[in-house]
Amino acid sequence: xxxxxxxxxxxxxxxxxxxxxxxxxxxxxxxxxxxxxxxxxxxxxxxxxxxxxxxxxxxxxxxxxxxxxxxxxxxxxxxxxxxxxxxxxxxxxxxxxxxxxxxxxxxxxxxxxxxxxxxxxxxxxxxxxxxxxxxxxxxxxxxxxxxxxxxxxxxxxxxxxxxxxxxxxxxxxxxxxxxxxxxxxxxxxxxxxxxxxxxxxxxxxxxxxxxxxxxxxxxxxxxxxxxxxxxxxxxxxxxxxxxxxxxxxxxxxxxxxxxxxxxxxxxxxxxxxxxxxxxxxxxxxxxxxxxxxxxxxxxxxxxxxxxxxxxxxxxxxxxxxxxxxxxxxxxxxxxxxxxxxx
Numbered sequence: 001x002x003x004x005x006x007x008x009x010x011x012x013x014x015x016x017x018x019x020x021x022x023x024x025x026x027x028x029x030x031x032x033x034x035x036x037x038x039x040x041x042x043x044x045x046x047x048x049x050x051x052x053x054x055x056x057x058x059x060x061x062x063x064x065x066x067x068x069x070x071x072x073x074x075x076x077x078x079x080x081x082x083x084x085x086x087x088x089x090x091x092x093x094x095x096x097x098x099x100x101x102x103x104x105x106x107x108x109x110x111x112x113x114x115x116x117x118x119x120x121x122x123x124x125x126x127x128x129x130x131x132x133x134x135x136x137x138x139x140x141x142x143x144x145x146x147x148x149x150x151x152x153x154x155x156x157x158x159x160x161x162x163x164x165x166x167x168x169x170x171x172x173x174x175x176x177x178x179x180x181x182x183x184x185x186x187x188x189x190x191x192x193x194x195x196x197x198x199x200x201x202x203x204x205x206x207x208x209x210x211x212x213x214x215x216x217x218x219x220x221x222x223x224x225x226x227x228x229x230x231x232x233x234x235x236x237x238x239x240x241x242x243x244x245x246x247x248x249x250x251x252x253x254x255x256x257x258x259x260x261x262x263x264x265x266x267x268x269x270x271x272x273x274x275x276x277x278x279x280x281x282x283x284x285x286x287x288x289x290x291x292x293x294x295x296x297x298x299x300x301x302x303x304x305x306x307x308x309x310x311x312x313x314x315x316x317x318x319x320x321x322x323x324x325x326x327x328x329x330x331x332x333x334x335x336x337x338x339x340x341x342x
């Protein structure tokens with residue numbers, strides 16, 4: 001069998017790839033690593049108890065390329081697998097990758113070069129593209145467009161509580177930061193989103209390369225579709241946890257902008273944390289003066305903000321931009337007077 005690249009004493013990049021039952025897609029993912037123009041990498045592949053041909057594919061890869069290291073586990077979940085792999089990463093840069101995705105040939109080179117030229121940046125993402133496009137739902141297309149539009153640190157931080165601003169398998173992070181933060185946490189919500197929020201809390205700077213360097217495979221078994229940690233309730237719980245550490249610290253009541261399904265889900269979650277909605281804001285004049293969960297509904301121009309903090313959970317396409325225009329007119333400051341959470 002042909003031997004591929006021999007590893008140098010210390011690789012520049014550790015590619016961290018947890019896998020479980022990825023046999024239909026794994027070889028394609030591996031081939032996209034072999035085609036990288038930057039060759040000084042190691043792959044730390046963590047097989048978390050696969051029951052298909054995944055172990056055989058990884059064993060063949062390791063036998064044919066000395067840059068590939070396989071860690072076999074009997075199961076334990078994604079977070080444990082990530083941390084097990086992270087402990088074996090030797091390079092100063094860690095690139096996440098999944099066994100069902102495809103990386104552009106220049107992905108590692110461009111991301112590593114960006115971090116070398118911008119020493120104050122701790123995480124660099126890239127634009128991504130879903131594939132296959134056939135049957136892709138509008139919501140996923142909208143998410144792709146929204147995330148790819150977060151082109152710099154300021155925009156990323158502005159929308160940090162809207163949704164996860166990065167596709168996990170498309171980021172490259174300085175290993176020292178991951179170690180400083182204690183790796184990944186298993187808290188019942190998305191481990192990657194939790195990591196971004198913890199990074200933001202300590203002042204990490206983010207960046208994005210505008211080229212589509214990751215091709216994110218959409219299929220029914222993808223973790224974002226099957227794991228409870230990625231459900232809407234889990235995302236809200238993660239957001240609230242971090243909001244209470246910052247924006248909502250010592251806060252017992254808020255104003256809620258929006259009165260639809262998403263806003264009501266937030267109201268229920270906030271109530272469990274002892275934070276109550278004391279007023280609602282809704283653009284529909286027909287709702288003015290009504291009482292919802294013991295709090296009155298106001299129109300945008302009469303809501304009594306008066307130092308109270310506001311969460312915006314409207315959840316309608318285009319609503320966030322419209323709300324920001326309203327906020328500018330009312331001289332409300334994002335991050336001070338309000339935070340958009342949907």
